[in-house]
Amino acid sequence: MKCTGTAVTAALAAVLLATAAPPFAHAAAPADSGPAEFTVDTTSDAADADAADGRCRTVSGGCSPRAAVMAANARPGSTITLPPGHYRLTIPPDPRLIMGDHPDPTTGDLNVAAPTTIRGAGARTTVIDANRLDRAFRMQADSRLSDLTITGGVARQRELPFTDTGGGAIANGHHMTLRRVTVTGNSAGYGGGIFNVPDSHLDLIESTVSGNTAGEAGGIRFDDTGTVTNSTIADNRVTNPGDRPGSLAGYGGGIDIRGTGLVEILNSTITGNRSSDGGGGINIAPAYLDSLPAPIPDLVDLPLGRMTLRNSVIADNTVGGAPADCKRAFATIASEGHNLDGDGSCRLTAAGDLPSRSPLTGPLGDNGGPTDTVALLPGSPGLDAADDCPATDQRGVTRPQGTGCDIGAYEAVS
Numbered sequence: 001m002k003c004t005g006t007a008v009t010a011a012l013a014a015v016l017l018a019t020a021a022p023p024f025a026h027a028a029a030p031a032d033s034g035p036a037e038f039t040v041d042t043t044s045d046a047a048d049a050d051a052a053d054g055r056c057r058t059v060s061g062g063c064s065p066r067a068a069v070m071a072a073n074a075r076p077g078s079t080i081t082l083p084p085g086h087y088r089l090t091i092p093p094d095p096r097l098i099m100g101d102h103p104d105p106t107t108g109d110l111n112v113a114a115p116t117t118i119r120g121a122g123a124r125t126t127v128i129d130a131n132r133l134d135r136a137f138r139m140q141a142d143s144r145l146s147d148l149t150i151t152g153g154v155a156r157q158r159e160l161p162f163t164d165t166g167g168g169a170i171a172n173g174h175h176m177t178l179r180r181v182t183v184t185g186n187s188a189g190y191g192g193g194i195f196n197v198p199d200s201h202l203d204l205i206e207s208t209v210s211g212n213t214a215g216e217a218g219g220i221r222f223d224d225t226g227t228v229t230n231s232t233i234a235d236n237r238v239t240n241p242g243d244r245p246g247s248l249a250g251y252g253g254g255i256d257i258r259g260t261g262l263v264e265i266l267n268s269t270i271t272g273n274r275s276s277d278g279g280g281g282i283n284i285a286p287a288y289l290d291s292l293p294a295p296i297p298d299l300v301d302l303p304l305g306r307m308t309l310r311n312s313v314i315a316d317n318t319v320g321g322a323p324a325d326c327k328r329a330f331a332t333i334a335s336e337g338h339n340l341d342g343d344g345s346c347r348l349t350a351a352g353d354l355p356s357r358s359p360l361t362g363p364l365g366d367n368g369g370p371t372d373t374v375a376l377l378p379g380s381p382g383l384d385a386a387d388d389c390p391a392t393d394q395r396g397v398t399r400p401q402g403t404g405c406d407i408g409a410y411e412a413v414s
Contacts, residue, residue: 120148305331315342369395
């Protein structure tokens with residue numbers, strides 16, 4: 001087993017995300033330390049006036065997103081409501097305050113250090129914009145985010161070597177659920193949209209991860225378990241910047257899986273993703289074994305990495321401009337049936353699978369519903385070809401609309 005710089009990245013990042021807590025976490029608990037509900041009432045990016053009192057109040061008296069997160073950290077289990085608005089981070093990270101295990105909550109990204117629920121008013125109306133100053137969120141506790149867009153995040157190396165380059169929008173170290181969320185326009189060394197470190201779990205539901213860029217794992221990187229349900233992973237890109245520390249650039253344009261835990265993909269669409277090497281749509285290579293000679297991954301199936309596919313479209317993904325939907329090394333891609341693979345590289349053999357078939361899809365766009373989707377066009381082989389689907393599609397449209405439900409995240413309405 002060969003370990004590379006990416007293994008160092010994951011190990012150090014896991015330590016930071018799992019153990020880090022902001023300095024105020026050690027202050028005395030507020031008089032009422034139970035869960036609270038905070039409603040943001042300003043788009044300003046101002047810190048909480050007193051991080052230990054459990055109230056969302058800036059010096060000017062408002063409740064900003066940053067102040068709400070800081071207050072919620074003092075009251076585990078709290079809920080933050082974000083009304084429609086463009087919430088732009090404006091306080092750059094201070095290198096003097098982010099060294100070690102305690103990232104500074106008053107600058108840079110929003111550090112969620114206690115179980116928290118964050119609810120927007122809709123992904124098309126509530127936007128968290130990291131303003132290219134830092135990533136948007138660092139999840140150091142279980143979290144649930146819904147009905148918002150996360151954009152403008154950039155993860156750069158600032159701390160110990162390699163530990164801060166993962167997760168352009170979100171660096172996740174615990175159990176995170178994203179529902180009706182759009183993650184778009186973010187960049188990082190690893191995981192342009194989302195980086196999930198070892199011992200973490202992501203549930204992506206009715207969401208879109210698109211237009212993100214990374215040196216490795218353009219859309220999402222899984223270093224442990226996760227589920228992708230009724231979601232679209234589209235138009236993400238992996239490039240080799242040439243100077244990224246520990247670079248094994250090029251793997252997993254849409255999804256890159258490096259852990260040994262199970263990742264399940266159900267009724268989802270993975271299309272239009274690009275990479276310079278590996279799998280354009282999905283790359284699964286646990287323990288960073290993808291640097292071994294190409295014939296070995298092609299001939300050997302070892303149960304080190306595990307992914308299952310059901311009722312999903314993986315098509316029109318490329319590596320170096322050539323079709324390349326899936327690549328695996330010392331891992332299994334197990335079909336549970338009724339999947340469509342554009343170039344045959346996912347090796348689908350279960351009942352109802354459609355390998356080496358063109359999906360006949362439109363571009364990523366607003367097809368109704370809270371998040372962008374990729375529509376199946378008339379004549380698509382994915383129409384009415386799925387089985388045992390969720391009750392609705394990504395947009396909330398009831399399934400099925402025809403004789404059967406459709407493959408992928410989009411249910412066509414005739």
